[in-house]
Amino acid sequence: MFTGIVEAIGQVKAINLNANGARVVIAIGNLDLADVKLGDSIATNGICLTVVDFDGASYSADVSSETLTRTGFANYSTGTKVNLEKAMLPTTRFGGHMVSGHVDGIGKLLSIKQVGNSIEYWIELSDSLKQYVAEKGSITVDGVSLTVNSVEDNRFRLTIVPHTTEQTIISTYQVGQKVNLEVDLIxxxxxxxxxxxxxxxxxxxxxxxxxxxxxxxxxxxx
Structure with a gap:
């Protein structure tokens, strides 16, 4: 389980395709791996990945064909930036909401607008997911726990404050970009x-x- 509070921004170092999917190597940026061991989970753009190898600068994980098909990994390449969060501990401060790291679908950025010192994003999602998104409810976008400020049919609005923009890959978003979505578990x-x-x-x-x-x-x- 995760909380949706990003700990570091990483980068895809390598994606090696194989018969079962792919082996990915993620450069960890400022993420502290001191308490990580083989078999631990790290949310990578909201996707729960199991660590199969790691060193002081990166970790490796296997990505199934299912994950490649249903998440943004299908569009990732060497150099793609990703949000990183280690699995939560029982003593973790619960700053976000319950996040499983199981992506429900892909969203599409429809518009980006500066509003005061924040940025407003409208994101489109599939008809099969819209019933789970509620105004003032929670949603996970590329692993970030966010509050839905309004909903209109199959799209929803987010208002992102400067701190979140600075600490995540949201600052790199562009209109038309695809993002991983996980709806509220409850x-x-x-x-x-x-x-x-x-x-x-x-x-x-x-x-x-x-x-x-x-x-x-x-x-x-x-």
Missing amino acids: ARYIERLLFCQEQDSTAQISSGISKELLLRSGFIKG
Whole structure:
């Protein structure tokens, strides 16, 4: 698990394709690997990767064909900058939200606009994901935990403050760029719970959670 608070900006050092996907080497920038061991997870632009080798300047990880297909890795090349975050510890300050590192889909940057000292981004996402994105809810963009400021059909708006721009790769974004998206984990579980309750009308044990209750409590919109 991760929090979506980026610890360093890294860079793709190498992508070596093989029959199973690819072996990638990521230059770590200022990321501290002193407490990292083989088998640990590092979120790389929001993608949970398992460390299979590392030294003082980089780490290597295997990327499956599935990951290459469903994430931005399909468009990455040597030199591509990436957000990095080590897996959270039980004692970690929870500054973002619960992030699994399992990318749900790809978004597309529609516009970038300076608003005061912040920058406003509109991002388009697929119809299959829009139901999970709520105004003032959380979403992960390239591994960064962000607040959704407004939603219009299959697009949403982010307002990024200077600190986030400086500490992540967001400063490199351009209109038309593709980004990794992970929707709020809780939204997915709520949907699954409601689906199972609707399918199993004979269940003897009920959680007491219903669509009507969620609507009244403001968790979802009608």
